[in-house]
Every structure is written in C-alpha cells, then in structure tokens.
Amino acid sequence: MWRGWKYGGLLVLLFIITSCLNKDEAARYEVIFSKDTEIQASARPTNEKYTIGMVPKATENPYFNQVEDGAREAAMDLGVELIYEGSPVADTEQQIRVIRNLIARNVDMLAISANDSTRLLPVLMEAKRHDIRVITWDSDTAESGRELFIDMVDPETLGRHLMDALAEQMEEEGTFVILTATSTASNTNEWVKWITAQNREYYPQMTLLQTVATDDDPQKAYSAVMELLAQHPGLGGIIGTSAVVPPAAAKALIDSNVTGLHIAGLSTPNLMRSYLEAGTVQNITLWSPKKLGYLTVVLAKNLLDGAPPYHGQDIRNVGEIRVKGDTVIMGEPLDFTKENVDQYAF
Amino acid sequence: MLFRNRKRRFRDFRLSSKLIIVYVTLTVLPMSLLGVISFREYTKSIVEQIGEYMPKFLDQANNTIDQHIEKWSALPEQLFNSTDVVRILRKDSYQSRANLNTDSYVVNNYLSRNYLEGSNSEILGVFILSKNRLYAASRMEYTGMDDEDLRVPYGQDIDLRGKAKLLISSDFGLKFDNNEPYLLIMKQIDDVENRTSLGTIFIAVKMSFIDGIVHSFENNPNAEFWLIHSEGEMFYHSDRAKIGSYDPEIHHYPVKNGSFRKEQGGTTWIMSISESQAYDWMLVHSIPLKELTQRMELAQNVNNFIFVGFALVTLIISIVFALRVTKPLERLSRLMKEVGKGRFDVNPQIHTRDEVGILAKSFTSMVSTIQHLIDKNVQTEISQKEAELYALQSQIHPHFIYNTLETISMAVEEGEKETVVSMVALMGRMLRFSVSNKSRWVTLAEEIAHAHDYLTIQMFRFEDRLAFDISVEADEMLFTPKFILQPVVENAVKYGMEQRQRLNLNITITEEQGSSGRERRRIVFKIKDNGPGIEAERLQALNHRLLYAVSERKDSGFGLENVNARIQYMLGQGYGVRLESEYGSGTTVIIVIPALPEAGSP
Secondary structure, X not given: OHHHHHHHHHHHHHHHHHHHOOOOOOOEEEEEEEOOOOOOOOOOOOOOOOEEEEEOOOOOOHHHHHHHHHHHHHHHHHOOEEEEOOOOOOOHHHHHHHHXXXXXXXXXXXXXXXXXXXXXXXXXXXXXXXXXXXEEEOOOOOHHHOOEEEEOOOHHHHHHHHHHHHHHHHOOOEXXXXXXXXXXXXXXHHHHHHHHHHHHHHOOOEEEEEEXXXXXXXXXXXXXXXXXXXXXXXXXXXXXXXXXXHHHHHHHHHHOOOOOOEEEEEOOHHHHHHHHHHOOOOOEEEOOHHHHHHHHHHHHHHHHOOOOOXXXXXXXXXXXXXXXXXEEEOOOOEEEOOOOHHHOOO | OHHHHHHHHHHOOOHHHHHHHHHHHHHHHHHHHHHHXXXXXXXXXXXXXXXXXXXXXXXXXXXXXXXXXXXXXXXXXXHHHOHHHHHHHHOOOOOOHHHHHHHHHHHHHHHHHHXXXXXXXXXXXXXXXXXXXXXXXXXXXXXOOOOOOOOOOOOOOOOOOOOOEEEEHHHOOOEEOOOOOEEEEEEEEEEOOOOEEEEEEEEEEEOOHHHHHHHOOOOOOOOEEEEEEOOOEEEEEOOHHHOOOEOOOOOOOOOOOEEEEEEEOOEEEEEEEEEOOOOOEXXXXXXXXXXXXXXXXXXXXXXXXXXXXXXXXHHHHHHHHHHHHHHHHHHHHHHHHHHXXXXXXXXXXXXXXXXXXXXXXXXXXXXXXXHXXXXXXXXXXXXXXXXXXXXXXXXXXXXHHHHHHHHHXXXXXHOOHHHHHHHHHHHHHHXXXXXOOOOOEEEHHHHHHHHHHHHHHHHHHHHHHEEEEEEEEOOOXXXXXXXXXXXXXXXXXXXXXXXXXXXXXXXXXEEEOOOOOOOOOEEEEEEEEOOOOOOHHHHHHHHHHHHHHHHOOOOXXXXXXXXXXXXXXXXXXXXXXXXXXXXXXXXXXXXXXXXXXXXXXX
C-alpha cells in the first residue's frame, strides 16, 4: 500500500521542484507592454541645406543692416544658407533685378521687403514658376504675390501710436508733415492711413500739410526736410515713417537752427541716441530689427519644413507671435527716450 | 529507464494502491493544476492590466511634470514685464556702489515678489547671474551661490539657445538649509530686442513637487518612483536617499515606454517606464508583484484550505471505496484456498449485485457444481463396484453347480454317456464364460449363448418339465452388459418350477426403434413364462421398486433388481428391467438396453 503513496508523493515533489526551478540569481526582464515606437524617418532629412534669399528695401539703411544681423544669427542657429541682397537705396527696378538674380541662383525661398506692392508681382510670379516660395516681411506686396507677410507690429497700433506721440509733444495743435519711404511701399502707406485716421478722430486742431516720399535715402530725406522747413515756416511737427527720416530731420533742425518743431517716427536707437540725449528729439519708436530678421529666417525655415506659423506660437529667441490670416505680427512697438535709449544696442 | 522500471512495477501494485493512485491522478492533480493555473492566469491578467495602464499614468505624470517645468521655464520671460529690472540687467557698469546696491535691491525685491509669493509655493529660490552680479531671492538660507565660489558647471555665459537646462542638487554647489533636494531650472535671459544675453536665471524648485504628482495615482507605500537621466543618474526618487545615485540597470531595461516584469532572487517587480517628451529622462515606477496580488492571496489561501480539506475527504472516501472493492476479493481468494483444501461448504457472504457480487455468486455456484460432480462421480463409482459385485453374485451359483453335478452323476449311473459328455461340455463353457475376460461387456451372441447353455443344462435336469425357445431378431454382434439375460432366465426357471409342473420359456430378442424418433435404437429382451403370474398390486410394487429404488443401496437378493440396477448404472435411467404379468397366465420380464455397436456405455 505505501508504495502507492510513495509514487504519488514523487509526482507532487516533481511538481514542486519544476515550479521552483525558475529561481535565478540574475535579474530577468520580460516585456509586458510596450509603446516604444521606432523613431520614424518621417522627419525631413536635414542634410539638404535650405537657401533663403532675403531682399530688403535698401542696403544702405542702418535699419536693414540690423535686420541682416538678426537674420544671419538665425541662419547660423538653424543652419540655413542666407543670401541677403538688395539695392543700395529703395528702388523698385533695382529690387526686381535683385530678385531675378536670386531666382537664377535657385534659392528655396524669397523673403522680400517690398518697395512696391504691385510692380513686384510679375517677378514674384516668375519666382513661383521656378518653384521658389515667396514671403514678405517689413513691407508687403499684394496678397497674390506671396504666401505670408511678416509684419513687425500691427499697422493700426503703430499708426495711431505715432500720431499720439507727436500730438503729445505738440499739445494737440499745429501743422505737421509725414515723410515716408516710398509712395508705393505698402507698410508705410498703411501706417499713414492710420496716422490720419487717428488725427481725424482725436486731434481736430492738428493739420497734416503734406506727405513726402524719401525712398529710404538719408540724403533725400535731409533735403526734403530742408525744403519743407522752407515751405512751411510755422510747421509744428514731422512724422517719419522711414528709419532714415528722424535722424535726417533732427540734423536738419540743428543745421537750420529751427526750434519748437517736434519729431516723431520710426528709427533705431543708435541713429537717434545723440538727438535724444541732446533733447532735439524726445521720443522715437521702432521695434527690434534684429528680431525681425531673426523671425523672418525662422519662419522661412519652418515653412520650408512644412510648418506654417500659428497664433500664439512661441518662437525661440523671439517670443510669442500673433497670426491674422496670412499676416504674422511680431510684437509691440518700442519707444525710445532719453532715459532708456542706452538699453538698446541697435 | 527508471520510469520504465516504475511503470512495470505499477502493474504489480495492489489493486487498492492502483485505485488510490488513479484517484489522485484523476482528481487531486487536475484540481491542484487548475488552482495553480487559475492563480497564474489571474496574476497574469493583473500584471497585464497594471502593465498597460501604469505607463499611461506615467505618461500623464511625465506630462504634468513637463508642464510644471514648462511653467517655471517660462518664468524668466516675466522679467521683461518690469522695465526697471530690464533696465538694470541691461546696465553694463556702475558709477557707485550705492547705485549698484540700490539696483540689486530693486531686482531682489522684484524676484521675491513675483517668484516666491503667490502660487509658486514649490519654488525654493530664484537667482540671477548677470554681468558678474548676483541677484537672489530665497525662501531658505542657502550657501554656495556667492559670486566668489559659484560653481556653475558650464560657466556663466553658456549658450543655452533659449532652452531651459535642468540641474539637480548634486550637480550644483547651491545648498539649502535642510539639504532640501531641488531641481534647478537654468535658463539664459535673452534680450530679444538687442539680440544679446543678459545673464542666466536659476530657479530652484523643491523636488517634492513630483511627489504630489505621482502620489495622485499611486499611494502604495511599497511602490517606488524615480526619474532617471538617460545616463542612469536618479535625480528624483521617492526614496530621498537614492537621489543622485545611479541606476545600474538602466541599460537592461527592455523598453523605454511601457512596462516589464523584473525577476530577481525570487522576487518579481512590475516596472513601468515612460520617457519624457520634452526632456532627456524617464519616469520609472516599480512595485513588487506581491503588493498587487495581496488581496487575491487571501482568497487563494481560503481556496487552498478548501482544496486540501476536499482532497482529504475524497481521499478517505477513495481509500474506503478501494478497500470495499478489494476486501471481498481478498475474502474470495481466501475461500478459494479453503476450497482447494477440500472444504466445499463455503459461503463468501457477499450479496452485492456488482461485479464482485457476480463473481462471488459464480464462485459459489462453481463450488457447488464441483461438489455435485464429485458426489456424482463417487456415487457412480460405488454403483459400478456394486454392479461388479452383483455380477459376481450373478455368476453361476454353487447350488446350480451342485445340482448339475448330481444330474451328471445320475446320468453316469444310468450309463447315459452322451448326456454326461454334453453336460460337462456345457458346464465347462458356462464356467469359462464366467471367468473369461474381465470385461463387463459381451456381444449379444455370447450373452444369448450363455443363457442357452444354462437352459440346456436345466433341460437335462428337468427333462420334459422344461421347454424353451429363443428367437433373435437383432444383430448379434451388438454389445450388451454381461450377465443380464441368464440371471433373469434363472429367476424365471426358479419361480416357474416351484409353481408349475411344466414350464415353457419363450425368449425373444428384438431390435426396436426408440420410443420417439430421436432416441437411439434399442434391444429388447422379452422372457415370457407360463408361470402363475403376479397379482396386479404386487406387480405395481415390483415395477415401482425397479423404477425408483436404484439409489437405495441394499442387497435385496432380488435378482431382477440386481440386473436392473446394473443396467441403469451402466447405461442410464432410461433403460432397465420391468415386469408385465397377468395373474394366473404368466409373467413377461422385459429388459431394455440401447443398441450398442461397441462395448461401453453410450
């Protein structure tokens, strides 16, 4: 009888032994669940270096030189080839030639600050035919000519602000003139529109006498101011919507010993520092042109990578951007005064 | 080899052992297997569940951690909301110490107000290192952040390209009062307008912020969490002592997003890992499997208990059953041995109707049949011996010899020489028939010749008083038992001579068909006398005795009975002697035997 028990006991023992055999000293791992995915090769191979052709309105303009600095910084950060070329002064014909030249060099994207919103269209169409994508910055063309416009500030905000800045200095009465870049550049025209709108709405005592184009040429601006001073002896203020205008105007005031005339407008701190400190000019407005250059190259690269900008996007080294339709707005305008001008190095 | 050996031996096991083993293999083993399998399956399903949802929780936790860090990483941008702070940070040089101290006061004040107060309770301190100046706001006393011995691993003007860099307590010289572990978020302050760097901001965050996040979905105290850098450095661990040490197993982890089972030294852990989307680290969760199956182990113990109890009860039942089956078999085998020794009056006392009962019944009936057969054989043997004895008795009576010799003597005196010669010859033939071969069987011819010799001698003695005739209508070469005709004839002569002056004997031997068609042919001897006959009552009694008294062992001295008994013993109940008589006119003795073509019983 007990041999039977022994037999059964042996079976049980065997069972226990086999279930204990698994114990091992080295740790063993057994995957239960995995979400690991192979890193997909969908990301576009970046060995191909993009070439971005960036065209300013004029190259002999400190503002556009700052833009170039920013653009070059971004090109280095992002590893793209940047060709920054333009005509020395704002000239549509020359700009068209520059663009043609860039088309011939087969760039991947053109980023243009347009001197003329309509006359550039044919050459931009030509670029499109060569499979070159086009965006504009600083100054827009007609919508059909480009896929995106990068605006520094909201033109309404800026236009109204410039009017306010001058009105404050002139105590809301007197006559003034506006000196713009070119009569065909869309951005300045837009600003002028909002300047006059603000004028009409809030400052009935103030009268806009004349709007003069300066083609972003410091020399031309200087002579234009001189002319206007001669033309309008009681002139109370000047608004310059080209970065070359306020310094030229300030110089003209000093040179012609005119006092009691107020200057507002757009220019860089570097150009205006001495006039601000001397008190010739009290307030000047702009944005960081470097930042604009940087942003333009970043967005151009993103577009080439197939990532269009979106509202509220936080661009590294730039900040948050706004998007309205096909227009990107970089940020808010900066005001430079005697007190803070030293903080800015452009 | 061993197993085969065992297998062979299994065949030789006792039936009860076999039954128990079979029971164990059929019930206990499957039941325990079932139990083990169900436990394993349950564990597996728990493991799979945990393994699937834990990485999701970890992803969420990772996201939450990322969001927190994102939030803190965005804090430096706030600096630009304060024109004062931006102005001070942009300042390159100072005219006087007072000027510098005033500016430091402004910035420190700003940091304290904006970063330490309000909702940022997890922030331990904020430090700004800018142009060799240090601005600081801290919740606690700290050391190691003085501008003299500041140990920033990458120097002060590192280019972080706008991305926040994370450092942990052990990487950095900064120490808080109670050694509170922290996560240091280091970020370059970029002046986007001027495109320059204004310095670096360091935000120290209590590491315990992660506790809150992970404990929201796991509060088992035995579960562990840690964050490891891709090189294995643990910069967060739910066990504070392990912060800063290295996880040696990091390269063995089979997945980076998911879960796996780790077994070591007999313990199993379920580990889950989730890789941070934004940073180069992984959040790991580890819990011993035992913790997960704890609740179920109680149920398992109850199960085991029930199982053991059940197994015991059924085992006992099976043992009882096995014994109940084998006990009667053992008793039967014992009884068989007794029967072998000659005891036939055995009774197994098994009344069940199952196979064992049937076996017992068959056994009983077999034993009784054997007993019956033995009895019958003994009886037959005895009867045959008796028959032989009777046959010896039936041989020539000395009285007959005496009478014959006297007759011969008278014949000698009378000078009847021929008669003497004839009688002596007949006498000799009769004696030779009696003593000749031992066989109990003779041919009809010989038997008839013997009876004829006897009658011839008697005729010499009684002369005219006796007459006989014998007619044979049968094959004389058929066989018959010896001494059946002559004793009957002698009997007839004896009684006939006493009653009648003259006796006529009429002997016929015929071969007849059996009474029914299927019965074999038989030989009928009829010995008819003209004696006084027998009264009907007595005839009936005699015939009754002849028919039923065979088994009564007694020597009746009645010759017919002797013959009848022998015929019945030798040839069966269907044959024998019977009487027919009509009182006053004679008696016929009828002997019936089967027609035997060979010697021996049919």
